[in-house]
Amino acid sequence: xxxxxxxxxxxxxxxxxxxxxxxxxxxxxxxxxxxxxxxxxxxxxxxxxxxxxxxxxxxxxxxxxxxxxxxxxxxxxxxxxxxxxxxxxxxxxxxxxxxxxxxxxxxxxxxxxxxxxxxxxxxxxxxxxxxxxxxxxxxxxxxxxxxxxxxxxxxxxxxxxxxxxxxxxxxxxxxxxxxxxxxxxxxxxxxxxxxxxxxxxxxxxxxxxxxxxxxxxxxxxxxxxxxxxxxxxxxxxxxxxxxxxxxxxxxxxxxxxxxxxxxxxxxxxxxxxxxxxxxxxxxxxxxxxxxxxxxxxxxxxxxxxxxxxxxxxxxxxxxxxxxxxxxxxxxxxxxxxxxxxxxxxxxxxxxxxxxxxxxxxxxxxxxxxxxxxxxxxxxxxxxxxxxxxxxxxxxxxxxxxxxxxxxxxxxxxxxxxxxxxxxxxxxxxxxxxxxxxxxxxxxxxxxxxxxxxxxxxxxxxxxxxxxxxxxxxxxxxxxxxxxxxxxxxxxxxxxxxxxxxxxxxxxxxxxxxxxxxxxxxxxxxxxxxxxxxxxxxxxxxxxxxxxxxxxxxxxxxxxxxxxxxxxxxxxxxxxxxxxxxxxxxxxxxxxxxxxx
Numbered sequence: 223x224x225x226x227x228x229x230x231x232x233x234x235x236x237x238x239x240x241x242x243x244x245x246x247x248x249x250x251x252x253x254x255x256x257x258x259x260x261x262x263x264x265x266x267x268x269x270x271x272x273x274x275x276x277x278x279x280x281x282x283x284x285x286x287x288x289x290x291x292x293x294x295x296x297x298x299x300x301x302x303x304x305x306x307x308x309x310x311x312x313x314x315x316x317x318x319x320x321x322x323x324x325x326x327x328x329x330x331x332x333x334x335x336x337x338x339x340x341x342x343x344x345x346x347x348x349x350x351x352x353x354x355x356x357x358x359x360x361x362x363x364x365x366x367x368x369x370x371x372x373x374x375x376x377x378x379x380x381x382x383x384x385x386x387x388x389x390x391x392x393x394x395x396x397x398x399x400x401x402x403x404x405x406x407x408x409x410x411x412x413x414x415x416x417x418x419x420x421x422x423x424x425x426x427x428x429x430x431x432x433x434x435x436x437x438x439x440x441x442x443x444x445x446x447x448x449x450x451x452x453x454x455x456x457x458x459x460x461x462x463x464x465x466x467x468x469x470x471x472x473x474x475x476x477x478x479x480x481x482x483x484x485x486x487x488x489x490x491x492x493x494x495x496x497x498x499x500x501x502x503x504x505x506x507x508x509x510x511x512x513x514x515x516x517x518x519x520x521x522x523x524x525x526x527x528x529x530x531x532x533x534x535x536x537x538x539x540x541x542x543x544x545x546x547x548x549x550x551x552x553x554x555x556x557x558x559x560x561x562x563x564x565x566x567x568x569x570x571x572x573x574x575x576x577x578x579x580x581x582x583x584x585x586x587x588x589x590x591x592x593x594x595x596x597x598x599x600x601x602x603x604x605x606x607x608x609x610x611x612x613x614x615x616x617x618x619x620x621x622x623x624x625x626x627x628x629x630x631x632x633x634x635x636x637x638x639x640x641x642x643x644x645x646x647x648x649x650x651x652x653x654x655x656x657x658x659x660x661x662x663x664x665x666x667x668x669x670x671x672x673x674x675x676x677x678x679x680x681x682x683x684x685x686x687x688x689x690x691x692x693x694x695x696x697x698x699x700x701x702x703x704x705x706x707x708x709x710x711x712x713x714x715x716x717x718x719x720x721x722x723x724x725x726x727x728x729x730x731x732x733x734x735x736x737x738x739x740x741x742x743x744x745x746x747x748x749x750x751x752x753x754x755x756x757x758x759x760x761x762x763x764x765x766x767x768x769x770x771x772x773x774x775x776x777x778x779x780x781x782x783x784x785x786x787x788x789x790x791x792x793x794x795x796x797x798x799x800x801x802x803x804x805x806x807x808x809x810x811x812x813x814x815x816x817x818x
Contacts, residue, residue: 240266242359248316250353250393251549253497254362263362263391265307265549268497272553275304306554310347315340318667319350325795326643326660327354333621334644337395337528338660340668341638343536343629345566346545349637349668351529353394362391396491397498399525400642403611403653404462405535405627406521410470411459412538412581413482416573419473420455422580428453428466436468437512444610444652456584460592462608462654464520471519476510479518485572486534487544493529495550495564502526522611532640535627538581539605539635542573582632594626595814596658596790599665600783601676603632606661608654621645626657630665636672639664649763654814659791663809666783691743693733694726702726702745710739714803716750727751730803731779737805738770741779744803753801760796761789766810777802784810 240255253264261270319338327336340350357367365375368386375383392398414420420427430450433442443450443464450463458466471479483489483504491499503525505514517523526534529547537544546567553562573581585605588594594606606628613620625642629635641657641664650656670676689709694702699721703713717724728746731737746753756776761769766782769789773780778800791809794800 244313245358245360246356247313247320248311248351249356249359249362250391251311251351251395251496252359253391253393254359264393264497265309268495269307269550273304273307276302303556306556307550308552308554310342310349310549310551311351312349312671314671315668316350316352318664318671319352320354320356322660322663322793323352323354323641325793326641326656329795330624330643330646330648330656332643332646335394336644337398337640337642338664339395339528339532339640340664341532341536341547341640343540343545343635343638346533346536346548347551348547348549351393351395351549355390357390363387393496393498395528396493396496397500397527399500399503399527400623400644401523401611401614402521402526402531403609403623403625404464404521405531405607405609405625405640405653406524406526407459407462407467407519408535408538408581408585408607408627409482409486410467410474410479410519411455411584412573412577413479414455414470414474415580416482416577417474417478420470422456422584423454425454425457426452427455428458428463428469430458430461430463430465432465434465434468434516436516439513441465441468441513441516456587459584459607460588462593467520468516471515472512474519476507476515479515480504480507482572485544485570486537487569488526488530488534492527492533492547493549495548499529500527502530521609523615528640528642532627532638535629535640536638537572538578539629539638540578541575542571542578544569544572582629582635585629586632589628593654593814594628594658596654596811597626597628597662597665598811599630599662599669602630602665602669602674604628604630604662604665605632606658608652608658610651610653621647622651624651624653624656626653626661628661628665630669631674636674637665637668639668659809663791663793666809688736689739691729691731691733691735691737691741694729694743694745695733697726698722699724699726699745699747702729706743711737712740712742713745714742715745715747717747719747719749724749730801731805735781735805737779737781742774742777742803744801755799756802758792758794758796758798758800758804758806761792761806761808762796764789766808769808769810773806779803779805781805781807782810783807786810787812 240259253266255266256262261267323336323338335354338352341348355367367390429452430443432449433440450461453466488502491501493499533547546569551564582605589597589604589606593608597606609625611623623644624646628639630637639661641660643657646656692705692709694705706713724747726745727748730744759772759776761772770780787810789808790811793807
């Protein structure tokens with residue numbers, strides 16, 4: 223046979239590459255690999271050795287010319303496969319956290335994004351850890367998440383480009399420090415109660431005139447249109463009163479505060495099983511003056527990471543026991559078919575069971591009667607604390623930080639949620655009004671997933687009275703119209719053919735959902751499947767009736783939670799494009815004016 227001279231063709235080479243099927247889900251936590259599958263960021267970097275394994279090889283001898291020497295001692299070292307790492311993250315809960323975080327950041331025009339952490343205080347499991355903006359793990363070098371155009375990007379020096387990408391990639395929950403603001407008042411309260419310095423409900427322990435003189439200056443309360451007057455600890459926590467907590471800080475003293483800060487894990491990096499964990503930033507204990515003592519008592523001028531704060535508050539919720547947060551719960555060796563379990567680590571008892579119960583009871587009061595009212599969840603007991611911190615000294619460009627931390631249920635607490643919004647520029651920068659509703663929305667969806675039963679009766683009774691949208695697909699248009707009208711709904715359809723013979727191919731909303739009578743059901747046929755989009759109006763701040771009118775004017779349906787008050791949140795969010803007939807879920811709660 224003659225020599226084959228092939229100049230074109232297809233060559234198939236074996237290769238392997240890390241692929242992330244969920245794209246941007248938990249991207250800032252997971253991190254990514256290089257082209258040769260070496261972990262470069264996040265958990266991929268932190269657990270690279272365990273995930274990678276060892277390549278196989280042949281061990282032999284060679285002579286001085288580099289030629290192999292035939293030798294019976296030649297050895298083959300087998301391949302060792304990498305281990306499988308199992309996370310505590312619940313993908314459904316992670317999805318909920320990311321959905322509401324993105325919505326909150328966009329609606330509140332947050333200049334520096336946000337965080338949501340969800341933790342089981344009993345075993346330290348991190349159920350969700352969300353950062354926004356996030357990025358696609360399969361294409362981490364895209365510039366879109368940086369917020370810059372390609373033209374702007376190309377004008378940046380290489381160092382600035384790298385810094386921008388690092389800012390998008392990093393897991394801010396463990397590597398960013400922030401001033402926690404009034405959420406930190408929970409720790410000051412717990413310390414004072416534990417040391418029997420104060421009780422929960424003694425009126426007259428504190429007095430607020432709207433400001434408090436400390437050292438060489440007056441430090442104001444957030445309530446600029448008056449004062450909180452005489453207060454107990456419970457009332458001070460409900461009102462989030464800064465002067466009261468400055469007075470409490472003076473009673474406790476820096477030495478005692480620092481003893482408990484250390485016990486709450488604030489002086490060491492938290493999140494050793496994740497990459498880039500930082501520890502909090504605090505004053506030198508020997509240099510704490512009256513101003514420093516005052517500000518740190520209500521959460522300003524000291525810094526913590528989000529993971530440090532949620533871990534500390536989880537200790538308060540977990541009968542006073544600090545449990546080390548856990549992101550990896552087991553490691554599977556596929557070669558040996560063995561599983562190593564990462565055990566729950568109860569680090570220490572920080573406060574007593576009695577103090578824990580008192581704290582949770584007061585946290586519940588904050589939600590029922592204080593600045594946390596927007597975090598209420600019908601049918602569940604919820605406790606929490608709002609937080610609003612001012613920009614750090616000398617860094618006004620960083621803006622305010624609005625936050626809310628929530629626990630539920632009050633008895634046998636099983637979930638803690640922390641919501642942080644950096645530099646909000648919406649209608650408010652107050653944590654109770656911006657982050658509180660987000661925490662409530664998250665709990666509303668997460669608690670049923672965790673199997674925590676609701677004791678709701680009022681909402682259930684309202685739901686029972688609502689008609690269910692029937693399934694009319696494959697019915698004739700005439701039959702569908704008759705069925706829907708009988709159920710109390712309006713019908714919208716464009717049809718040129720005979721309603722008695724043309725079949726319905728689709729409907730919006732889908733069947734099975736409960737809606738108020740008068741809602742409009744949009745029908746489609748094979749001959750007419752053209753979908754029309756509409757812009758969702760902003761109904762936040764409206765009454766239920768006003769919201770219903772506005773949404774129906776935009777050809778949208780409404781589903782409400784709550785009856786008295788105004789709309790505090792909506793899903794889908796305003797200004798998004800949605801198909802006509804889409805159901806907009808709104809949460810209605812009593813209006814709240816001014817809340818830290």
